Amino acid sequence: MNPSPILSRLVELSRTLGRPDWDCVLLGEGNTSARVEEESFYVKASGAQMRTAGEEGYVRVRFAPVLELLGSEAGSDEAVTAALTAAAIEPPGMRPSVETMMHAYLLSCRLTGDEQGINFVGHTHPTAINALTCSQRGEELALGGRMTPEEIAFCGPRTCWVPYSDPGLGLARAVREAVETYVEECSAFPRMLLVQNHGLIIPGRTAEEVETSTQIAVKAAQTLLGTMAFGGPHFLPPEEVDRICTRPDEALRLRKMGWKE
Numbered sequence: 403m404n405p406s407p408i409l410s411r412l413v414e415l416s417r418t419l420g421r422p423d424w425d426c427v428l429l430g431e432g433n434t435s436a437r438v439e440e441e442s443f444y445v446k447a448s449g450a451q452m453r454t455a456g457e458e459g460y461v462r463v464r465f466a467p468v469l470e471l472l473g474s475e476a477g478s479d480e481a482v483t484a485a486l487t488a489a490a491i492e493p494p495g496m497r498p499s500v501e502t503m504m505h506a507y508l509l510s511c512r513l514t515g516d517e518q519g520i521n522f523v524g525h526t527h528p529t530a531i532n533a534l535t536c537s538q539r540g541e542e543l544a545l546g547g548r549m550t551p552e553e554i555a556f557c558g559p560r561t562c563w564v565p566y567s568d569p570g571l572g573l574a575r576a577v578r579e580a581v582e583t584y585v586e587e588c589s590a591f592p593r594m595l596l597v598q599n600h601g602l603i604i605p606g607r608t609a610e611e612v613e614t615s616t617q618i619a620v621k622a623a624q625t626l627l628g629t630m631a632f633g634g635p636h637f638l639p640p641e642e643v644d645r646i647c648t649r650p651d652e653a654l655r656l657r658k659m660g661w662k663e
């Protein structure tokens with residue numbers, strides 16, 4: 403894809419995630435990104451609103467200076483500002499989102515044998531998700547298991563839990579650590595990340611994946627909240643989760659939904 407259709411799809415994705423009835427973001431909350439090619443990606447500009455921003459609300463950024471900072475020992479606000487300034491390509495004078503480092507990391511991820519990799523990332527602060535991530539039992543319940551076949555199919559067999567970290571570089575490094583552990587343990591890339599006291603991150607091969615998995619993740623959090631009125635959740639046993647992951651009709655359903663599995 404050349405840059406223009408990618409940017410217009412990114413704007414559409416952001417506006418969808420920003421719909422008031424989705425209850426995922428308010429005002430300038432949340433951010434989205436899309437990989438253009440090996441060298442660069444688009445990310446929401448700092449302060450732009452997902453619900454209303456057009457193409458002018460996105461900055462094209464080079465991967466190299468951002469990934470270099472992420473891999474270094476540097477951590478000062480000045481180092482972050484210098485890297486983001488060096489990375490921003492166009493439009494001139496626009497500052498990319500503070501979460502640009504997290505987006506750069508996820509968009510640069512490739513699993514062995516996965517040619518397509520991650521092309522879109524959606525990060526939001528849904529109320530139902532944050533009821534969970536901000537709760538005393540957030541980590542325990544988020545990692546407790548899956549409750550429905552849809553949750554397994556669209557959000558993966560397990561959630562990738564990211565402990566709270568300072569937004570920006572700290573979050574990007576915490577996400578990297580959590581993803582590396584997840585990939586090692588699950589031999590798969592996470593489809594859904596929950597950041598403690600912060601929100602939801604969905605990495606996707608396509609924008610549709612990000613939209614669908616965001617909806618399913620939010621619905622699962624609402625369901626979990628509802629189960630608390632009926633004695634707490636009944637998580638599916640691990641063998642049922644494995645079964646859904648390998649069923650041919652589930653794979654077909656995912657392909658029909660636009661997933662390139």
Ligand SMILES: [Zn+2]
Binds near residue numbers: 527
């Ligand atoms: Zn956030």
